[in-house]
Amino acid sequence: MSSPSKRERDEYRAEASAWFEENVPAQPDFMLPLTFMEVGTDDQFHFLCDWQNRVYEAGYLGAAWPKEYGGGGLDQAFQDIATEQMRRHGSPIMLNTIGLSWAGPLILDMGTHEQRERYIKGILSAEDIWCQGFSEPDHGSDLGNAQTRAVRDGDEWVINGTKIWTTHGNYAKYMILLARSIPDTPNKYAGLSFFLSPMRVPGIEAIPIRKLTGEYGFTETFFTDARIPGDSLIGEEGQGWAVAMRTLEYERSARGGQAGGLSIKVPDAEEVVDLARRARRSGRPAIEDPVVRDKLVELLIEDRGLGLCGARQRLAPLNQERPFSLGLSSKLMQTEFIRRLNEFAISMQGARAAYYVGDPDAIDDGTSQRSYLNAFSATIGGGTSQIQANIVAEHVLGLPKS
Amino acid sequence: MSVRHGTIGLSEEQAALLESASKFCRDKSSIEAVRRLIDDELGHDPAVFEEMAELGWLGIAIPEAYRGAGLELAEVVPVVEQMGRNLMAGPFLSTTLAAQAVLCAGTEAQKSQVLPELVAGTPAALALMEPHADWDPKNIGCQAVRGEKGIELSGTKVLVTDAGVAKWIVASVVYEGSPALVLLDAEAITACKRRRETVVDETRRSFQLGLDGVSVAEDALLDVSLVPAALERTELAGSLLGSAEMCGGGVGCIDSTVAYLIDRKQFGRPIGSYQALKHPTVDAHLGIEQARSHVYAAAHTFENGREGEIAVRMAKAHAGPALAFAADRAIQFHGGFGFTYECDAQLYRRRALWCENQHGDALYHRQKLASLIL
Numbered sequence: 001m002s003s004p005s006k007r008e009r010d011e012y013r014a015e016a017s018a019w020f021e022e023n024v025p026a027q028p029d030f031m032l033p034l035t036f037m038e039v040g041t042d043d044q045f046h047f048l049c050d051w052q053n054r055v056y057e058a059g060y061l062g063a064a065w066p067k068e069y070g071g072g073g074l075d076q077a078f079q080d081i082a083t084e085q086m087r088r089h090g091s092p093i094m095l096n097t098i099g100l101s102w103a104g105p106l107i108l109d110m111g112t113h114e115q116r117e118r119y120i121k122g123i124l125s126a127e128d129i130w131c132q133g134f135s136e137p138d139h140g141s142d143l144g145n146a147q148t149r150a151v152r153d154g155d156e157w158v159i160n161g162t163k164i165w166t167t168h169g170n171y172a173k174y175m176i177l178l179a180r181s182i183p184d185t186p187n188k189y190a191g192l193s194f195f196l197s198p199m200r201v202p203g204i205e206a207i208p209i210r211k212l213t214g215e216y217g218f219t220e221t222f223f224t225d226a227r228i229p230g231d232s233l234i235g236e237e238g239q240g241w242a243v244a245m246r247t248l249e250y251e252r253s254a255r256g257g258q259a260g261g262l263s264i265k266v267p268d269a270e271e272v273v274d275l276a277r278r279a280r281r282s283g284r285p286a287i288e289d290p291v292v293r294d295k296l297v298e299l300l301i302e303d304r305g306l307g308l309c310g311a312r313q314r315l316a317p318l319n320q321e322r323p324f325s326l327g328l329s330s331k332l333m334q335t336e337f338i339r340r341l342n343e344f345a346i347s348m349q350g351a352r353a354a355y356y357v358g359d360p361d362a363i364d365d366g367t368s369q370r371s372y373l374n375a376f377s378a379t380i381g382g383g384t385s386q387i388q389a390n391i392v393a394e395h396v397l398g399l400p401k402s
Numbered sequence: 403m404s405v406r407h408g409t410i411g412l413s414e415e416q417a418a419l420l421e422s423a424s425k426f427c428r429d430k431s432s433i434e435a436v437r438r439l440i441d442d443e444l445g446h447d448p449a450v451f452e453e454m455a456e457l458g459w460l461g462i463a464i465p466e467a468y469r470g471a472g473l474e475l476a477e478v479v480p481v482v483e484q485m486g487r488n489l490m491a492g493p494f495l496s497t498t499l500a501a502q503a504v505l506c507a508g509t510e511a512q513k514s515q516v517l518p519e520l521v522a523g524t525p526a527a528l529a530l531m532e533p534h535a536d537w538d539p540k541n542i543g544c545q546a547v548r549g550e551k552g553i554e555l556s557g558t559k560v561l562v563t564d565a566g567v568a569k570w571i572v573a574s575v576v577y578e579g580s581p582a583l584v585l586l587d588a589e590a591i592t593a594c595k596r597r598r599e600t601v602v603d604e605t606r607r608s609f610q611l612g613l614d615g616v617s618v619a620e621d622a623l624l625d626v627s628l629v630p631a632a633l634e635r636t637e638l639a640g641s642l643l644g645s646a647e648m649c650g651g652g653v654g655c656i657d658s659t660v661a662y663l664i665d666r667k668q669f670g671r672p673i674g675s676y677q678a679l680k681h682p683t684v685d686a687h688l689g690i691e692q693a694r695s696h697v698y699a700a701a702h703t704f705e706n707g708r709e710g711e712i713a714v715r716m717a718k719a720h721a722g723p724a725l726a727f728a729a730d731r732a733i734q735f736h737g738g739f740g741f742t743y744e745c746d747a748q749l750y751r752r753r754a755l756w757c758e759n760q761h762g763d764a765l766y767h768r769q770k771l772a773s774l775i776l
């Protein structure tokens with residue numbers, strides 16, 4: 001496929017812009033989640049499912065996925081344009097991120113024709129919500145040690161064990177599940193297999209867990225003799241670890257092929273500058289305080305630097321010596337930056353920093369406070385920052401294992 | 403355009419220069435050579451400097467009319483970066499910056515006389531700083547007045563890098579109430595009272611320059627109407643190249659630290675397996691990675707007026723602390739050896755201190771940025 005011309009892109013952009021301008025829904029009378037990990041009420045869930053479905057029907061989601069499975073069959077450039085227009089027009093987030101960005105590309109990449117036919121369209125339309133069953137109560141960072149058991153029984157697999165921190169666990173129709181099908185392998189990774197598992201079968205129970213913000217958003221998910229179809233495997237039996245690692249590459253955006261769309265709306269540095277104009281310290285706008293100014297500039301420099309690192313990845317001569325450096329470190333850099341940015345946004349608010357969402361005197365209805373707490377979802381989920389640092393140390397710098 | 407977004411690109415020439423400079427600097431500036439030159443009064447190897455001139459590197463950003471290659475400062479960036487990486491000494495940076503000042507504010511006669519010489523490998527230097535230690539290039543105390551002997555100079559310049567070998571020096575003075583630049587030729591330079599300064603980066607050669615009693619001909623003044631722009635540009639050019647040098651230094655520093663962390667064992671395992679060392683090393687690496695993105699973006703946008711200024715100041719404000727952190731941790735992570743003169747960590751830490759204080763430190767640039775972008 002030849003890449004689209006500037007005129008084609010401009011036309012597409014104009015169409016997308018007009019569509020989002022017209023269709024982005026008004027703010028409902030409940031709070032909308034800023035990330036897919038914050039969906040805590042049925043109202044939020046249904047609202048976001050509807051919205052994702054409309055975006056898909058209009059052609060602005062999965063635009064670059066193959067047509068035969070329900071995608072738009074267009075060049076990736078068009079989906080990137082559509083995603084950018086979502087951002088510009090203040091679109092709510094796409095709910096089904098685990099399907100759109102992790103499970104979907106994995107199925108397109110490694111799944112059978114039947115699996116693609118069965119799953120891809122429902123991922124895009126939000127009819128089939130997906131969740132991820134990797135972490136367990138006793139095995140999080142040490143994911144390779146996962147102990148949930150899968151035992152073959154005739155035409156089925158029987159699953160026993162507990163997963164935890166399952167985002168959308170109580171809403172999902174399917175789960176990407178990492179379980180141990182071969183016990184007692186000398187190498188802990190070799191016994192793992194990867195399943196595309198239905199969630200609505202007897203023996204699977206998802207119990208919501210309350211998050212640090214007081215809302216709900218993930219579950220503890222129990223498997224008790226749950227029977228799932230024999231053809232649920234993706235990849236070979238015993239190859240689960242490799243499939244899980246590939247999934248994490250999608251999750252950390254180290255590998256492309258996602259359906260597109262916004263999954264997270266994080267406050268950016270410019271919004272924090274704007275807040276500094278409105279927030280007051282010592283009776284004056286915070287932005288007049290020289291210390292605040294200095295810190296704001298520092299954050300703007302870092303914000304721009306992170307964007308530039310993304311752009312620099314495409315300039316091969318500038319990545320010759322450590323080719324994976326920027327790709328493997330982007331999650332660590334981005335998520336830690338957002339956390340500090342939010343923390344700083346709170347620090348500018350003087351005594352009003354003590355308010356939280358819901359108080360009439362909270363600045364911007366406590367968005368900074370809530371965003372700061374929520375920022376840890378990204379510094380912990382998907383592999384903690386400490387684990388990311390280990391990855392960069394070992395796979396980029398070549399330092400020995402801890 | 404939003405202040406959040408910069409633009410970055412890489413020309414074919416930049417890529418080619420990156421490759422050749424990387425090899426050249428590695429070959430010519432081994433750590434043994436760096437240490438040998440520290441003890442050498444001259445401080446650099448003239449044969450190497452000559453080779454750089456032969457390669458055309460001193461003329462990269464000089465128009466073809468003056469025997470340069472007609473490219474831009476962006477193309478000088480990879481060269482300086484690779485010099486920094488190998489702690490390479492010599493008057494390359496000074497000569498390049500002096501040439502830019504002449505190019506920017508020189509009269510046609512000055513440009514035709516001086517630039518081809520500099521391109522061919524005559525060292526030059528820039529004398530801007532004064533004892534008041536203010537980085538603002540327009541804060542000038544040195545005077546130039548018309549007198550019997552021509553233009554008579556007075557005052558003191560400090561931290562003039564490479565004044566010991568320079569055959570031309572561009573110095574800032576006040577002339578008839580306005581900032582001006584004068585071109586000191588070899589004779590005038592000899593007439594200056596020169597004192598070699600003891601500076602923190604021992605790979606540098608830096609001098610105090612007493613101008614009292616020195617006079618130059620009238621035609622040694624650069625075009626006064628172009629001087630304010632030239633001073634501003636010099637600060638930005640110096641900041642851009644200084645950031646590139648720091649970035650390169652950061653990579654060199656991290657590479658050598660990582661090698662030590664792999665090699666050195668305590669408690670029966672390589673110290674690099676301890677996260678207390680590993681994670682800050684990653685932080686240092688990522689700081690330099692971000693700095694490098696800023697530097698190449700600043701190179702790419704250097705000629706774009708205000709956009710270029712923002713990009714350059716951001717690069718300088720980021721690269722300085724990034725190298726300082728990498729080198730500071732490098733000392734600590736070498737243990738007792740890190741405290742020795744023999745350990746290379748000190749070379750990088752001293753280099754960081756030097757570069758940070760050329761053309762404005764991080765705080766200085768952030769303050770400038772605050773008025774540009776807030």
Ligand SMILES: Cc1cc2nc3c(=O)[nH]c(=O)nc-3n(C[C@H](O)[C@H](O)[C@H](O)COP(=O)(O)OP(=O)(O)OC[C@H]3O[C@@H](n4cnc5c(N)ncnc54)[C@H](O)[C@@H]3O)c2cc1C
Nearest residue numbers: 132133134135140141165166167377380381382383384386
């Ligand atoms: C909002 C949110 C959503 C999530 N969604 C999902 C989901 O949908 N599906 C799913 O499977 N999981 C999900 N997770 C789980 C997430 O992947 C794990 O929480 C994470 O991998 C850490 O595992 P843990 O919680 O067991 O912490 P632990 O592994 O116990 O870590 C505790 C602390 O020890 C540190 N640590 C652990 N090992 C090392 C080491 N080797 N070196 C240095 N430090 C170390 C960690 O960095 C952390 O600070 C989610 C988490 C969050 C916060």
